[in-house]
Amino acid sequence: MKNYRPTHECGVFAVFGHPDAAVLTYYGLYALQHRGQESAGIVTASGPNTPFLRHVNMGLVSQVFSNSDLDRLKGTRAVGHVRYSTSGSSNLVNAQPFVVNTARGQIAIAHNGNLVNASLLRDELEEQGSIFQTSVDSEVILHLLAQPASPEGVFSALRKVHGAFSLVLMSEREVIGVRDPFGFRPLAIGKLDGAWVLSSETCAFDLIHAEFVRDVEPGEVVIIDENGIRSEWPFSAERKAFCIFEYVYFARPDSIISDINVARVRTEMGRELARLHPVEADVVVPVPDSGNYAALGMAEELNIPYRHAFVRNHYIGRTFLQPSQLIRDFTVRVKLNLIKEAVEGKRVVVVDDSIVRGTTARARVVNLREAGAKEVHMRISCPPHRHSCFYGIDFPDPEKLLANQMTLDQIRDYLGCDSIGYLDVPSMVRATGQKENQFCLACFNADYPVAVDPNLDKHVMERRSNRPNLLGSAPVSPSLFSQRP
């Protein structure tokens, strides 16, 4: 069985008003690499009436862009994207940012999230004559934006899409950031030498020495042009539903979301976990890297030594071969190996951020037993995952989620540990310092903030034909919010 980790969804970055927009975006995407490793892309623009320049390819940011690629991407504005495919297949035609020529001029778009009504909208648009170039949900937004121009048309297009979307858009005059009214995915505003930057996470600002200004608020559209930055609020007010799993696992620990550092939240989750499921033990061991901070909080709260017993190999390539039957646990060991003397003869608390299918957690327990651990107590810094995510996180189907199939006692026996303890929803939320009604918790409690289209087939886009994404010469228009002259 495949070892399974929930996968990141995407990262977006944008610059307005800097002569090195492409290089800044390159480094911004570098900092957001954890949010997507399948493809990367940058689109730049110099000013009105000049064609957008685009470079996208499959692979990591460091593999996709050479110095000459960045030299070619001239301009003072840029949007960039790193992708993991939660909708549409993993190939070059689906790599973002996308660019289209419309009645409003050229538009580039980069999207983080997942739309829940994309297939319905796509069917409607195709009936009206739209021809889709890719198989991803993000292209639906572009086709809606391309419809007859009026300033209100942009907002009515955005109001038609439902689900999770943090977007960066570039028109011939503006860079625009959009966060859906529920605020599922993060999006932050920064400033650098008079230029504006937008990023999925603030860790990208640190890398380029930009100053973090604030989050884009749920439901806010920020429009950046020569006159500065302004906000519009085109959506009706909704309850907030930030994805709490960003705090648990996805976001980088050095990022700040809703004014709270992610590492601090994870450490506090570990403290809550220790209070909820205390255990007498000799050592607390994290499963690196996302279990590190929760394990630290747990060790501090229990006053037990914290040891990095698992050593991670950071250089696993994507082409890693599947092992033969003879060496079944090779996949697990090649990523993480144990320092035997750190656990031998000891009562070990092992802390991870989540259990999805259970294959990896089970292998960790086997590793610890083989290394001579006297007892193994598994602690998980979020509640049991029992339900699907329709908002951009790639969990397997519910019948493959361990906690959906087994009781806690059965999970303990399946994993082969002496005890198991998960964080519960109130403790997890308390660790964030925020209120429960600020979060999406649907993969834990099935309370879906945005109604999911009953006909939603997560893979419907995958089956669509893939055609080349063409970047042609452009009829120009000065602003996304004005009609063509």
Ligand code: SF4
């Ligand atoms: S369902 Fe879970 S993973 Fe998906 S957005 Fe909600 S909290 Fe995040």
